[in-house]
Amino acid sequence: MAKKYQPAQNRYEQMKYNRCGRWGLLLPAVSLGLWHNFGDVDNFENGRKILRRAFDLGITHFDLANNYGPSAGSAEINFGKILKADLMTYRDEMIISTKAGYYMWPGPYGEWGTRKYLLASLDQSLKRMGLEYVDIFYSHRYDPNTPLDETMSALETAVKQGKAIYTGISNYKPEQTAEAAKILKQAGTPCLIHQPKYSMFERWIEGGLLDVLEKEGIGCICFSPLAQGLLTDRYLKGVPKDSRAGKEWGFLKKAQITEAVLKKVMALNEMAKKRGQSLAQMALAWVLKDKRITSVLIGASKVEQLEQNIATLNNLSFAPEELNQIEKILKSE
Numbered sequence: 001m002a003k004k005y006q007p008a009q010n011r012y013e014q015m016k017y018n019r020c021g022r023w024g025l026l027l028p029a030v031s032l033g034l035w036h037n038f039g040d041v042d043n044f045e046n047g048r049k050i051l052r053r054a055f056d057l058g059i060t061h062f063d064l065a066n067n068y069g070p071s072a073g074s075a076e077i078n079f080g081k082i083l084k085a086d087l088m089t090y091r092d093e094m095i096i097s098t099k100a101g102y103y104m105w106p107g108p109y110g111e112w113g114t115r116k117y118l119l120a121s122l123d124q125s126l127k128r129m130g131l132e133y134v135d136i137f138y139s140h141r142y143d144p145n146t147p148l149d150e151t152m153s154a155l156e157t158a159v160k161q162g163k164a165i166y167t168g169i170s171n172y173k174p175e176q177t178a179e180a181a182k183i184l185k186q187a188g189t190p191c192l193i194h195q196p197k198y199s200m201f202e203r204w205i206e207g208g209l210l211d212v213l214e215k216e217g218i219g220c221i222c223f224s225p226l227a228q229g230l231l232t233d234r235y236l237k238g239v240p241k242d243s244r245a246g247k248e249w250g251f252l253k254k255a256q257i258t259e260a261v262l263k264k265v266m267a268l269n270e271m272a273k274k275r276g277q278s279l280a281q282m283a284l285a286w287v288l289k290d291k292r293i294t295s296v297l298i299g300a301s302k303v304e305q306l307e308q309n310i311a312t313l314n315n316l317s318f319a320p321e322e323l324n325q326i327e328k329i330l331k332s333e
């Protein structure tokens, strides 16, 4: 039997914590997501090691969704097992989130944004994780066919029932975000946080979303800040078998690793070296340079990746020339 887990005494010494928008809640500058590497296709003990190490290094925020796996739901089940074995004593030191929005079960009530789906899904998630409540419950995507007040009322109900502490939205456009914020404020369960995709390779939030978040005082946690591993040294010498793009079930496809992408990655990698950082570290620091960003939400398939990514916090600053050079590389053909 594995030795009982004792978290590191100094776990809060290295991590930086940022206020989430205008709210009091502090989130770690680096948070860990369980989209990949925690499903029933993955090695359970490896996932367990990653979670323990994350907690030891001051990561207090763990992000899930109903459909993470594969199979869908298995990341929540495995997370629940690890919580029970190692971390439940520290529940009050953790911010755990889950979401509903994408396809989860057959029939008309298994996806999108109705009250029926969201509240049923949250109950299922709590059961899978063995929790009484989550800290953040998200609408995972905007539903064009359900009135926004219905979707938001499900988040409100979850909070009022004590099954969630805060509300969040993910992948909502600027105008949808402003509307959601208004409804949630009126309901007395204001929106804590938005979770959009953002990295050097995916910059849509610069076109209005960040301004809305700032105006509304909503936090911003950016997912896939490493573009699923593209913005690291992972693919510089081909596609390793154990990488996300090398696995059959990974969401990063080999076809996305084009010559043009690799050319930029190589140039960025050279720049990172000059800064005395790895490319992954430079990519995370680049996202965190905007003060409106609360946290970067990373994934990791190995403890070493996690350690390297947290060490980003040792150098978060950029000289103006460096930022210009990054822009040049990103815009190059």
Ligand SMILES: NC(=O)c1ccc[n+]([C@@H]2O[C@H](COP(=O)([O-])OP(=O)(O)OC[C@H]3O[C@@H](n4cnc5c(N)ncnc54)[C@H](OP(=O)(O)O)[C@@H]3O)[C@@H](O)[C@H]2O)c1
Pocket: 032, 033, 034, 035, 036, 037, 063, 064, 140, 170, 171, 195, 222, 223, 224, 225, 226, 227, 228, 229, 230, 232, 233, 234, 242, 243, 244, 245, 280, 297, 298, 299, 300, 301, 302, 304, 305, 306, 308, 309
């Ligand atoms: N709200 C949404 O719609 C949504 C959508 C997607 C994700 N998310 C959330 O965001 C989280 C993170 O997404 P993500 O996993 O795509 O983030 P990411 O940080 O962009 O990519 C993580 C992957 O990059 C590779 N990697 C990480 N650190 C590395 C390093 N130092 N050196 C080399 N490779 C490294 C690993 O891939 P290998 O497996 O190749 O080692 C790792 O699994 C998810 O778990 C989920 O919680 C939310």
